[in-house]
Amino acid sequence: xxxxxxxxxxxxxxxxxxxxxxxxxxxxxxxxxxxIFKQRESQExxxxxxxxxxxxxxxxxxxxxxxxxSIVGNGVRVDGVEYxxxxxxxxxxxxxxxxxxxxxxxxxxxxx
Numbered sequence: 001x002x003x004x005x006x007x008x009x010x011x012x013x014x015x016x017x018x019x020x021x022x023x024x025x026x027x028x029x030x031x032x033x034x035x036i037f038k039q040r041e042s043q044e045x046x047x048x049x050x051x052x053x054x055x056x057x058x059x060x061x062x063x064x065x066x067x068x069x070s071i072v073g074n075g076v077r078v079d080g081v082e083y084x085x086x087x088x089x090x091x092x093x094x095x096x097x098x099x100x101x102x103x104x105x106x107x108x109x110x111x112x
Contacts, residue, residue: 002100003059003091009034012058015075015082017111026112027075035060037078056083056106059091062099071102075109084109 016029036059058076065071075084083106091101 002093003036004061004101007036007059010037010078012037013077014064015077015111017074017084019073024112025109030077033060033064058083058104058106059101060104062090062102065102071104075111076104076106082109082111083107 012033012035014031014033015027016031018026018028020026038057038059040055040057056078058078071088072085075082077083085104086107087105089103089105090099091103092098093100
C-alpha cells in the first residue's frame with residue numbers, strides 16, 4: 001500500500017522555470033500531473049510586521065519525473081496558486097527498496 005492508495009489525489013501543473021536577472025523567473029514549460037497536496041500556511045505578526053509562511057508539500061509519482069532532470073528550483077501550480085519547489089525527498093519502501101513517491105517541499109512564489 002502506498003500513499004496514493006490512502007489519500008485523494010489532486011491535479012497540479014509542474015512548471016519548468018528559467019531564472020534570469022532581467023525578466024525574472026519565467027515559466028518555460030507546463031505539464032499536468034496528479035499528486036497529493038498538503039497545504040500548510042501561517043501568518044504571524046512580530047513588531048508590527050506581518051510574516052506569511054508556506055511549507056506545503058506535494059507527494060508525486062516518481063515515474064512522472066524520471067526524465068525531467070533537476071527538479072528543485074522549478075515550480076508547481078495547485079488550485080491557481082504557484083509554489084517554488086525548495087526541497088525534494090524520496091519515499092522508499094524499505095521492504096523492497098523501491099521509490100514509491102517523491103515529496104516536494106513548497107514555498108509560495110510568483111513566476112512570469
